[in-house]
Amino acid sequence: MKKISDLLPRTSRKRILSQSLFFGAIATVSVISNAFSLSSKAYGQTLPPIVNNTEINSYAQAVLAMEPARQNAFEEIKKLIGNGEIPKIVCNDSNSINGLPRKAQDIAVDYCSRSQKIVQDNGLSIAQFNKITIELQNNDILKQQVYNTLLRLQKSPDSP
Template identity: 55%
Template structure:
C-alpha cells in the first residue's frame, strides 16, 4: 500500500518536483542499475516530500498548494516566506539525494519522464520499490 502511494504521488501528482524540462534529444534507454538507484532515491525522498508538502499546506491553509518546480524560481514566488524556505530546503535535500545516487538532475528528470510514459518502466520501478521496502538493508 505504501509503495503504491509512493509511486503514485512521486511520479504523477507531486506538488514538489525537480524540473521536468523537455529534452529534444531521443531519450537514452534506462539501464537496470539506474532503475534501482532511481527507486532508492524515490524511497528516500518520499517521506520528506510528504512532510514538506504537509508543512507548506499548514502555512497556506485552505488554499491549494501550487506546483513547485525546484529549479524554477517563479514557482516559489507565490509562497509565503516560511513555505518558500521549506520548499527550498526540500529541493536542496532532493538534489543531494539524486546526486548521491549517481545521477545528474537532467538524467534523473529524463528517467522520471520515461517512467511516467512507459507502463513497463512503471511496473519495474514498482517491483524494485517493493523489494527495497521488504529488504531495507539492501538499500
Template identity: 60%
Template sequence: MKEIYRFYLQIPLAGMLLRSLIVKPLATTGFIIGLVSFSTPTLAQNLKVDSREVTSYAQAVLAMEPARQQAFEEIKKVIGSKEVPKIVCNDPNSINALPSKARNIAVNYCNQSQQIVSSQGLSIDRFNQITIELTNNEALKKQVYNTLLMLQKNPPSR
C-alpha cells in the same frame, strides 16, 4: 482494478500491510513525477535505463518521500486552508509564488532532494529523464514499481 481494491479492503491487518506495500510506491512515484522536477522537461524517446539506474532511481524516490511529506505538511500549515500549489524545483515562479516561510521550506526540500538524487549515483538531469520516461514507458514504470516494492520489503543495509 475495483475487484483488487475491494479484495484488499476485506483483509484486515494483512491487507493493510499489502495495500501499503502497493499503494505507497505508486503514490510516491506519481507524486514525484507530477510535483517535483529539477530541470526543464524534454521529450523522452525510448530512453535506455539499465537496472542499476532503476534501482538508484527507486532508492532516491524512497529516500525523498519522508522529506516530501514533511515539506508538504509544513507548507500546508503555512498556507492554511488553501490548496498547496504545484512546486517545481527549477521553476522560480512556482517557488516565488509561495509565502516567504513556505518558500524557504520548498527551497530546503529541493536542495535536499538534489542531494538525495546525487547520493544515489544519478545526476539531476538523468533523474529527470527517467521521470519523464516513466510517463510514456509502461515497461519501465513496471520495473520501477517492482523495484520500489522489493526495496520496501528488503531495504538495503547501510
C-alpha cells in the same frame, strides 16, 4: 460498337503492353526489395534501453529516501497556506516556488536542496533523474520496472 483495341494500331498496342509489363516489373522488384530491406533492418536493429537496471535501482532508492522529506515539507507548507490549495511545486521551476509565501518558499528550497543531494548520493545526476521522471510518464514498461524495484526495496531490511 468498336472495341478500344480496334481503335489503336497493332504496334501501339504492343508498345503499351510492353511498357506496362516493364513498369509493372520495376514496381514489383521495388516492392519486394523494399520489403526485404525493411525486414532486414528490423531484425538488425535493437534499440538500447532508455534506462538501465542500475539507473532504475538508483532512481527508486532516491525516491524512497526523498519521500519522508517530501511529506514533511508538504505538511509544513500546508500549515502555512491553511485551507488554500497547495500549488504543484517543481524544484527545477522557480516560478512554482516563487508563487509561495516566503516561509513556504524557504521550506520548498530546503526540500529541493536535500532532494538534489539524495539523488546525487544515489549515483544519479539531476539530469538523469529528471530524464527518468519524464520517461515514466509515457513508458508503461519503465513504470512497472520502477514500481517493482520500489516494492523490492521496501521489503528488504536494508532499504533507505
